[in-house]
Amino acid sequence: MECLSDEAMASTVLGIQQRIAAEPAYQAVLYTILSYCKEPKTFVALEAEVLALPEMKVPLQTTQVLVSWLVGFGGMKEIVRQGETSLWATTKEGVCAFEEEASEDKLEALFVSDPVYKTIYLRVLDFCKEAKSRMEIETHLENQPLLENPKIYANYFIETLERAGGLVWNGAWKTTQKAYAKL
Numbered sequence: 001m002e003c004l005s006d007e008a009m010a011s012t013v014l015g016i017q018q019r020i021a022a023e024p025a026y027q028a029v030l031y032t033i034l035s036y037c038k039e040p041k042t043f044v045a046l047e048a049e050v051l052a053l054p055e056m057k058v059p060l061q062t063t064q065v066l067v068s069w070l071v072g073f074g075g076m077k078e079i080v081r082q083g084e085t086s087l088w089a090t091t092k093e094g095v096c097a098f099e100e101e102a103s104e105d106k107l108e109a110l111f112v113s114d115p116v117y118k119t120i121y122l123r124v125l126d127f128c129k130e131a132k133s134r135m136e137i138e139t140h141l142e143n144q145p146l147l148e149n150p151k152i153y154a155n156y157f158i159e160t161l162e163r164a165g166g167l168v169w170n171g172a173w174k175t176t177q178k179a180y181a182k183l
Contacts, residue, residue: 009092009093013097016073019073019075020097025055026055026066029050029053029056029066030066031101033050033067033070033090034094035102037090038089040088040089041087042086042087043085043088046067051063054169055169067088074091076089076090076091076094107161107164107182109164110161111182116146120141122183123140124154124161125167125183127140128174130174131171134158137173138155141154141157158173165179
């Protein structure tokens with residue numbers, strides 16, 4: 001699908017991506033919704049899929065709110081059918097936004113843009129193959145000379161890896177399937 005040849009489509013795709021980027025805690029969920037609804041789904045099916053995601057174990061937003069964000073920026077639409085249950089579908093622009101996001105290897109980009117700390121990132125990912133608390137990760141990174149001057153705390157690595165898709169919170173920090181390939 002050629003996403004950027006049409007200026008209006010490119011503008012909508014950018015708007016969807018910017019809206020999703022404004023919600024760091026829900027980025028993965030929002031892109032999952034776009035992917036899941038490439039084929040139209042009922043809201044009941046969509047909500048079941050969303051609530052099963054690890055990122056939704058302690059949600060601050062409902063599925064309805066997340067879908068409304070995507071609808072508001074042109075990433076999804078409701079298909080109203082006379083006398084039948086409505087379906088929710090990803091728009092062409094939403095598919096483009098998802099495909100652009102999926103094609104980007106954020107972990108590799110992180111390692112390239114921050115090569116000094118690549119060993120620390122990999123160490124955290126390896127350590128979190130089994131779910132770990134923030135305190136366990138902090139203890140694991142203690143006495144690392146690389147983190148002393150300037151002082152860098154474990155939370156920096158946790159948050160950066162989460163944004164890059166390497167860690168996910170599910171009651172504890174766990175390495176994602178995507179990140180296993182990097183180890």
